Amino acid sequence: MTSSLRRLLAKIIRKGRLTVSGPTGSQVFGDGGGRTVAIRFTDTEAEEEIASDPQLKLAEVYMDGRLLIEEGDIYELLAIVKDNTLSEALTPGMIWRGLLRIAQARVRHGVPVNRNQRNVAHHYDLSAKLFDLFLDEDWQYSCAYFNPPDISLYEAQVAKKRHIAAKLLAEPGQRVLEIGSGWGGMAMYLAEACGTDVTGITLSQEQLRVSRDRAAKRGLSDRVRFELQDYYYLPASVKYDRIVSVGMFEHVGRLNFGRFFRKAVDVLQEDGVMVLHAIGQPYPARYNGPFIEKYIFPGGYIPSLAEVMPSIEKAGLLVADIEILPMHYAHTLRHWRQRFLARREEAVAIYDERFVRMWEFYLAGSEMAFTHENFFIFQMQLTKKRMAVPDNRNYIAEREERMKAFEATRSPLEPVTF
Template sequence: MNRLLINYLSGVLKRGSLEIIDAKGRLHRFGDGSGVPVRVRFTSAAAERAVIMNPELKLGETFMDGGFVVEQGSIYDFLEVVLQNTGGGGRSWWMRAVYRLRVWTRRFRQWNTPFRARQNVAHHYDLDGRLYSLFLDSDQQYSCAYFETPDTGLEEAQVAKKRHLAAKLALAPGQKVLDIGSGWGGLGLYLATHADVDVTGVTLSEEQHKVSNARAAAMNLAERASFKLQDYRALKTQFDRIISVGMFEHVGVGHFREYFEQVRRLLTEDGVMVLHAIGRFDEPGETNSWIQKYIFPGGYIPSLSEVFPAIEKAGLKVTDVEILRLHYAETLKAWRERFLARRAEALALYDEAFCRMWEFYLAASETAFRYQDMMIFQIQIVRDQNALPLTRDYIWQAEEALRLRDHAGQRPSLKIAGNG
């Protein structure tokens, strides 16, 4: 096996049990033998060289094309044993050089004009809709769920997520709500039915746009919830409330100020916005190159130190911040297990390389939230600090009222904006 790879793994893998069979059939052991044994095999010397020189890109690629095969355990088990030891750090000098170059040039890859933004969205979200039905919950929530207890299942946790966000919006009947990046419409339809508000959703995905409006029509909500195939930057109408879930990761670091300046224009003077997005605990960086190429072109996960200056410069005020730490790891675990349970159905839609790609994507994302300083932030934003009550009690009151409706089918009074 490549001497660089042996030296690197020997230096960083101190715990766990990893066996690697090189392209010549020789077995190499790393770690202290604890934990679940994982065995992988390189099918060619070229695959070995590629992975050691640029693991962030080439590990996923060689797994997709069969150059890197997991013989015992799963690709998740392999990533877990590596990241438990390195935490995503432990880069060699040449790996650090490649990463620094990517950080220096990241604005080019994240230059998400309206045209490029639509291309990027189509790459991921306009896949065959049956694929997402294999692993998402029944409401097609493709973002971090909210696990209120360790025993909460995915379906209930996704309802809890919608309830948690709705409470932070401080909603009142009749308000106009904008959902930026509205997905398959689940959150917008929840708000329209549970809070008696008028929802406008915008998406760049043709598939999501079609499904969202069909769902609204089927629920007799077309007059209360409409979804547009439109870039948020083209909107002109003001809204009382704005919600954005899982969309900010597609904005790009060079567009943060543009995003929040548009939010300020769209938000009424006493309006409230809640932004739910993936963030990083550590300093600003760059998107994993494999994720950038195969899953989310143009995407970027920011640190809070990059987000807050853009909010401030847009003339907006932060009124509440919550960090969800391992909730997305648990969400991704549920998605990964569901996908693998129905992998044969995915293979009927796409090919073997695609299925390996999707498994790698879900496994790598889950381990990133467990071991690589990734998290979810929810930021509440206003133009006027008097737009919300003085204490946070209104959030818990609204959440409990919505919980009663979710669990018992009762309609709460919906005076949950703390109007007193």
């Protein structure tokens, strides 16, 4: 008897070659050209579960080891589905689940409850040993800048920090606020490369511990400090010359865009500059992907630029510059996934097999969003006064060249202490 999933795949897979096998036999879908992927199910129920709710159950069945990849990998499986048109294959079950998730998202977005601490802890307070498996030497957990394209992950992360620092127009003695300071790499770079005094805020206890330890080891504790602080509650009496936020805005939530930018206005000097580096998508999402919401980033939201701009304007900020980086995160995620899988057994020892399969699915699915769904990175430069930044972009390259000279003499980064 043909499963619901296989009937669905017969409608979807036109390009490529997907072989599906399991207790009920083997079947091939597609025209044989392009990607070649082979999967095997360990039980018949797995196929029916995925057919009933592919957005969530594909991940869960894979996490449970009931879906095995025999040719290709999980990214290739996701990509071969996205290579084909899905709209004609929507079932009534998919439609009603989608409508239910839209309703649930509207309720969540309409109830202004601050769950920032809980949501951040869910992801960033995982063992530091896990992130050490796949991040670069500076523990940059955001999109790298592959310019030129063939540089290493570490070099691309340095290029990202350099590019952002140049847009900040950071100068010696300036006070910088970093909203979402990660493991401290950006703050330390700004202090050393630009001579600034940096305050980084985070809601992760684990990131706070690692950041403070790293800054102390480099002798930067007098110029770089990290605090467990929600941006909601930053005092307006303390002003900063520069604000930078990298990879944090995705956790703000659609309901809080206005609050985020109003707080930036409160704490930014009148002639100050802010640089926001975040993930965007080409259109507003009706709801978060259920796998990401449940297992990876609860409460997160990837905005479209059209959703962000009104809050910036209402807060009284001016957009001085926007740069779109369309594929750099796809390259970053590919590096992370390859590095993670190369140390797979270590990851299993830290957590377990199900966690590792979940993390692999997360990295592969995120990469696919950039290769197949037109997600992108935007870097937005914001000011209160138009002439707070030059009226041409030549200064970016000029400042980057100066920072490259500094990087050639910078002392190596110390390993993170667990």
